[in-house]
Amino acid sequence: MTPIKILLSLLMLTSAYASADNNIRIVGLFSDKALVIIDGQRHMLSTGGKSVSGIKLLKASSTSAILEVHGKARTYQLSRDMNGGIQKPEKAIIQIARNNLGQYITRGRINNQPIDLLVDTGANVLAINSMDAKRLGINFQNGKPVKVETASDIISGYQVILQSVALGNIRVNHVEATIIEGSYPDIALLGMSFLKHVKLSEHRGVMQIEANY
Structure with missing residues (x-):
């Protein structure tokens, strides 16, 4: 050649x-x-x-x-398309496949620490057991004492404000949460105190969560 x-x-x-x-x-x-x-x-x-x-x-x-x-x-x-002038970045989206128990569980971050989260639209606030809260470094004893009603009992808990909760690139600051004494729930419940800040949709066993900004 x-x-x-x-x-x-x-x-x-x-x-x-x-x-x-x-x-x-x-x-x-x-x-x-x-x-x-x-x-x-x-x-x-x-x-x-x-x-x-x-x-x-x-x-x-x-x-x-x-x-x-x-x-x-x-x-x-992550793309930041500047064609045609300054534009808003693409909205962050995550998708979660439903498991065999009909649950939507994903890996997230609370105060920048990793934790499994179960999406629960029936929970008013994000709920974490006290053992996970200690691992995450949450000083919940300084929170407001509350009583939490479970399926079988009434348990003591603490109302706190988390610094941040994130799923992938979706991040919400200052999220209300309840820390429950003991090992319940075994997986932290991602309740409406976080979910009200995002858009939810579900199609054929896949839940899509989209940043609302």
Whole structure:
């Protein structure tokens, strides 16, 4: 191959990768999944899942995603599209699959500490047992004493305000919560004190939670 042909081949290859990069945008990030726009179409990619148009998700966190693009690993941040002037960022969205018990459980963060959360639209406030609260560093003893009625008993608890509650990129500050003495509930209940700040929808066993801002 002549030097001119080699140069043209390299330019074509570089152009192909640049074009691929320009057609990829990350618009949603959550644990092991990313909502990606590829050539104008939205695709939910999962770690270890199938590739779409030669693009595969290798890793995802709340801040970035590593995609394999035509055999090469590339890191992408959450898209902030500035075309046509300053625009609002894409709304953060997470999706939760219903488990065999009909529950929607996801990994979240309370005061930046990880914890499993059960979405419960029937709970007025976020409810955490005292053992989890201690692990999270919540000083609930300084909260307002309350009585909590469960299915079988009335238990002592404390009303507190959490610094923050987050699901993926969805974050709500100053969330009311009840800390319940003992081991109930075994999974923290994500009640309406958080859910009233987001948009909820459910379709075919998948709950979608979207930031309301």
